[in-house]
Amino acid sequence: MQVYDNTVATYKYYWLVSILDIYVKEGKTQISFWEIIVGMIAEAWYPIHFFRLSFGKADSLYAQIIELQKELNIPIDARKQVIKRVLNSNVDTPKIRSLLRVFSLNVPYRFLSPWIKYTTNEGVVRSSQVFTNNALYAIENDTIRINPKWETYLHDNYLILRDFTFWHLTNFLQKRNPNVPNLTSKLVKPISRASLTRQRQFWDTFIEVNGTIKCIYTGQLLEPKNYDLDHFIPWSFVSHDLLWNLVPADAGINSSKSNNLPILEEYLSPYAQIHQNALRVIFKKNPNNNLLEDYLTIHDSIPNLIKLSALEFFEIFHKTFSPMTQIAENMGFRYWQNPMSHETTSQ
Numbered sequence: 640m641q642v643y644d645n646t647v648a649t650y651k652y653y654w655l656v657s658i659l660d661i662y663v664k665e666g667k668t669q670i671s672f673w674e675i676i677v678g679m680i681a682e683a684w685y686p687i688h689f690f691r692l693s694f695g696k697a698d699s700l701y702a703q704i705i706e707l708q709k710e711l712n713i714p715i716d717a718r719k720q721v722i723k724r725v726l727n728s729n730v731d732t733p734k735i736r737s738l739l740r741v742f743s744l745n746v747p748y749r750f751l752s753p754w755i756k757y758t759t760n761e762g763v764v765r766s767s768q769v770f771t772n773n774a775l776y777a778i779e780n781d782t783i784r785i786n787p788k789w790e791t792y793l794h795d796n797y798l799i800l801r802d803f804t805f806w807h808l809t810n811f812l813q814k815r816n817p818n819v820p821n822l823t824s825k826l827v828k829p830i831s832r833a834s835l836t837r838q839r840q841f842w843d844t845f846i847e848v849n850g851t852i853k854c855i856y857t858g859q860l861l862e863p864k865n866y867d868l869d870h871f872i873p874w875s876f877v878s879h880d881l882l883w884n885l886v887p888a889d890a891g892i893n894s895s896k897s898n899n900l901p902i903l904e905e906y907l908s909p910y911a912q913i914h915q916n917a918l919r920v921i922f923k924k925n926p927n928n929n930l931l932e933d934y935l936t937i938h939d940s941i942p943n944l945i946k947l948s949a950l951e952f953f954e955i956f957h958k959t960f961s962p963m964t965q966i967a968e969n970m971g972f973r974y975w976q977n978p979m980s981h982e983t984t985s986q
Contacts, residue, residue, distance in 0.1 A: 641752075641753040642655065642750060642752070642753055643804075643807045643811075644753075646807075646811060647695075647697045648694070648695065648697050648698040648699075648700070649683065649694050649695075649698055649700055649808065649811065649812070650679070650698070650700065650742060650746045651746065651749075651750055652804050652805075652807060652808040652811070653678075653679035653682050653683055653700070653808075654675060654679060654742075654746050654747075654750055655750070655800070655804055656678070656679075656682055656801060656804055656805075657674075657675045657676075657677075657678030657679045657682060658670065658675055658678075658776075658783070658785075659793060659797055659800055659801055659804075660678055661674060661675065661678060662785060662790075662793055662794075663793065663794055663797045668784060668785040668787075668790065669782055669783075669784050669785075670782065670783050670785075671781055671782050672742075672743045672747060672781045672782065672783070673730050673739065673743075673781070674727075675747075675783070676739050676742045676743065677723050677726045677727055677730065677739075678723065679700070679742060680700075680703075680704055680707065680722065680726060680739070681719040681720075681722040681723045681726070682719065683700050683704060684704060684708075684713075684715075684717070684719070684722050685716070685827070685828040686812075686825050686826050686827075687700070687701055687704050687705070688704070688705075688708060688715035688716070689715055689716055689825075689828070689875050689898070690819075690825040690875050690876070690878075691875070691876075691967075691970040691971045691972060692812060692815075692816055692819065692822070692825060692970075693812075693815045693816050693970065694812070694815065695815045699741050699742075700742075703738050703739070703741065703742075706738055707726070707735070707738055710734060710735065710738070711725055711726070711729060711735070713725050716828070718828075719828070726739075743781065745760075747778055747783065748760045748763040748764070748778070750775075751763055751767060751774050751775065751776075751778075754771060754772040754773065754774035754775065755767060755771050755772065755774055763778065764778045764779075770786050770788070773786065773788055773789075774786060775789055776789075805826055805827075808826060809822060809823050809826065812826075816970075818966045819876075819966070819970070820876075820877055820878060820879075821877075821878040821879065824878050825878055832874075833880055835868050835880060835885070837930060838868060838880060838882055838885055838930065839864075839868060841882060841917070841921060841928070841930050842866075842868070842885075842887050842917070843863040843864060844920075844921060844924065845916075845917040845920050845921060846861065846862065846863045846887070847863055848920050848924060849916065849917075849920055852887065852913060854866070854887065854888050854889045854892065855886060855888070855906055855909040855910055855913060856869075856888055856889065856892045856896070856906065856977055856979065857888075857889050857892055857979050859889050861887050861888075861889070866887040866888060866889065866890065867887070867888055867889070867890045867893035867894075868885050868886070868887060868888070868893075869885065869886050869887075869888040869892075869893045869896060870884055870885060871884050871885070871886055871901055871906075871910060871960070872884055872900065872901075872960060872963050872964065872967065873897075873898035873899065873900065873967070873972065874898070875898045875972075876898075876963070876966075876967045876970070876972060877963070881933040881936060882930050882931075882933035882934065883914065883933055883934050883936070883937055883956075883959070886910055886913060886914070892977070892979070895975075895977075895978060896975045896977075897975075898972070899972065899973050899974060899975035900964050900967055900968065900972050900973065900974045900975060901964075901974075901975060902974055902975070903957075903960060903961060903964060905977075907953070907956060907957060907960060908953060910956065911949075911952055911953045911955075911956040911957075912949065912953075914952075914956070915945075915947075915949065915952045918931070918934065918941070918944065918945055919945050922941060922942075922945055926941075937955060937956075937959045938955055
């Protein structure tokens with residue numbers, strides 16, 4: 640398909656995905672612009688709000704979705720159906736209509752360029768209504784009508800077409816987010832997050848052998864099975880559960896920290912220290928523990944990593960986390976302000 644040739648924004652990708660979803664899942668062949676646009680917003684909601692992906696300067700989708708969230712107060716991690724329901728119930732509100740209208744001005748017409756040479760929107764409308772060159776759909780007022788010749792093909796190849804679109808979208812966004820890890824996993828909200836059972840067993844074992852440990856954020860004592868596992872750099876940036884980015888923490892503090900960044904000057908030193916101690920304890924107890932292999936992504940040898948001095952170990956972590964926090968900050972992630980620090984200061 641040539642629909643993605645010379646693409647400068649994400650609109651075409653999300654436009655087609657929305658059409659496919661509505662046609663295949665709801666059986667509609669006559670679809671309003673507004674239904675499609677609401678589907679676009681719902682699909683792009685998660686990567687923009689949760690993962691802070693850049694869509695590029697030429698793309699209005701990012702700005703409009705940020706503004707829609709402020710106007711309608713939809714949770715950033717809301718399910719697509721919830722987002723669609725809220726948007727559909729507010730689509731006739733002047734402010735919301737104005738935010739959505741930008742996607743109705745050119746996208747429905749430009750999308751048909753592989754079939755109909757673009758001259759004006761009116762010219763595309765006329766040509767589409769007789770399905771010139773077997774165009775995918777006809778445009779009638781603010782509605783599209785799927786070409787009957789395409790119906791069976793779209794239905795039978797729905798998943799292939801969706802994957803094909805997301806493959807092109809990934810390539811498009813990777814150029815605009817060159818330093819973002821695991822970008823492919825950040826385009827669609829996962830049905831569920833992976834369990835951290837094995838990682839908790841690692842830290843439970845360390846605490847049982849070492850004795851109670853202190854939360855690096857609060858100084859409170861933590862006991863086995865009585866803590867949360869915190870992603871030091873937010874999961875919404877790293878998109879993995881590797882052990883070197885996890886640390887036991889007070890449940891309340893972990894919730895407060897959410898997907899914000901830690902201030903390295905305050906927390907990296909105690910963070911590195913607790914990891915070094917845990918590594919030495921677990922390696923001595925069971926050098927074949929498979930979870931230890933997680934550390935091979937930041938150092939080439941577990942035995943050598945354990946032998947490092949405290950300063951050398953800290954430098955390994957500093958070289959790992961410093962560029963990550965800078966990239967995340969550039970993407971819009973905020974630094975966490977520890978409420979416990981404010982309480983301590985005011986006392």
